[in-house]
Amino acid sequence: MASHRKQPRTRALATAASARGALGISSAALASLTLLSQSAHASPTDPPDRNSGKPSLAEVQKRVDALYRQAGSATQKYNAAKEATGRQRDKVNRTLDQVAKRTDRLNDARRALGRYAAAQYRTGGVSETATLLLTEDPQQFFTQRHLMNRLTGSQKKAVTDYEKQQRAAGSRRAEATRQLARLSASQKRLKANRSEIRSKLSEARELLSKLTAEEKARLAEIERKKRAEARQKAMERAEAERREQARKERERQRERQRERESDTGDQQDGPDSDTGSDTGSGTGTGSGDTSTPDSSYAAKAAKVLGFAKQQLGKPYVWGATGPNSYDCSGFTQAAWKEGGASLPRTTFDQVKVGTKVARSALRPGDLIFFYDDVSHVGIYTGDGQMIHAPKPGTNIRFESIDTMPFHSAVRPA
The missing domain is CATH 3.90.1720.10 (endopeptidase domain like (from Nostoc punctiforme))
Structure with missing residues (x-):
């Protein structure tokens, strides 16, 4: 029983282990990918030959940016495939555990049938009449016949149980087969995404490696200016949005003030109580209600x-x-x-x-x-x-x- 249960489990674990080995990425490989620009070797410092077909610095920058973008998109697909692979592997392992348990029950049912079959074989070679004629104690014969009649009912139950366990075990094995196929598909997607990322980053590294030291410095300066311009643009937009929000808030305050003055002028009696009521209402429905979720x-x-x-x-x-x-x-x-x-x-x-x-x-x-x-x-x-x-x-x-x-x-x- 134990060996039967361990065998599929071992295969599953071996499959999972081999998958992890196939899909694992060494820390050295990851580190090398994060140092693309730093690890690029400087080319000779001669100015680029316009007739050599060498891409311009702007073209290199555009291509490298596009490759990083594509690698970023592939990274998210890789992350999704990795999660799917992990979930699928867990499902396969749970299903294989269920297969092992079902197999144990099937083996128990098979052994019960074997005992009945052996008993029938031992007594089935002589007819009931001959057994009655040869027996020394007819009463013992009838006692044994009564026992066999009782065992026949148990035998039928054993057969039914065996068939039930056989169907259940077959169903679990079929489900395990389907899940293993899905796991294999997830692993293929994971591998494909990984290959795509590495390909894009390798191409970007190759482009950068062909730049001279001067070109790499110019490229870094272009990148710095681009970031500075974007930062300035964002700050200006944020400031404009704050001014607009402040303007809207001042307008809302003026509108509330006009409403209070109008309510006070229309009130014929009890202006003090009305003012107090209005203030309380403003506190209950204004910033007081929104401060809690905001602060949270x-x-x-x-x-x-x-x-x-x-x-x-x-x-x-x-x-x-x-x-x-x-x-x-x-x-x-x-x-x-x-x-x-x-x-x-x-x-x-x-x-x-x-x-x-x-x-x-x-x-x-x-x-x-x-x-x-x-x-x-x-x-x-x-x-x-x-x-x-x-x-x-x-x-x-x-x-x-x-x-x-x-x-x-x-x-x-």
Whole structure:
């Protein structure tokens, strides 16, 4: 029994172990991918030959950015496939446990049938009449016949139980086969996503390696200016939004003041009590009702941002969830865990969590998603800025939300 139960379990574990081995990524390989620009070898410092077909610096930058974008999208698909593979492997292991238990029951039923079959074989070779004629004690014969009649009912039950256990075991084995097929498909997707990421990053590394030291310095300066311009643009937009909100609030206050003055003028008696009633009503339905949820979210966001700031400088590594490195969604997942919210693993799922908020209504702690395929996410920190894990070769940092095309934003809690 034990050997029968362990055999499929061993195969499943071997399959899972081999899958982990096939899909595992060494820390050295991950580290090399995060240092693309640093590890690029400098080319000769001669100026590029315009007739050699060598791409311009702008073309290199555009291509590298596109490759990073594609790698980022593939990373989210990898994360989704990895989660699916883990869930499927757990289901397979549970099903194999059920198969082993069903097999034990089937073996018990088979042994019961074997005992009855052996008894029948031992007594079935002589007819009942001959047995009666040869027996020395007819009463003993009838006693044995009575026992056999009783055993026949048990035998029928044994046969029924065997058939039942046989069907159940067959059903579990069939389900295990289907689940193993789904696990295999998940592993193939995981492998394909991993290969795509590595291919994109390898191509980006190759492009960067062909740049001269001067070109790499110029490229870094272009990147710095681009980030500075985006930061300035975001700050200007945030300031304009604050002015607009302040203008609307002043208008609301003037409107309330006009309403109070109108109510006071129309009141013929008891103006003092009316004023007191109006003040109480304003307190009950105004900022008093909204301060509690606001302060609650602010407290959670403070924990999120506190954790996020502690991760500043840690490297982006695709597929990583901390504590030493992160990809974009692994970073936001870990940060919001500190705020008491359990986020899904991928950007594709995180964008569905919580309450959607407009760009003009962003508050610190909100998640901001970018690109049409929702393949990147950051945490809003205020004044048009966010903190995020940008891309391979970079570290977690503050950056303007205008550095990438805005898609949407959500408030997780």
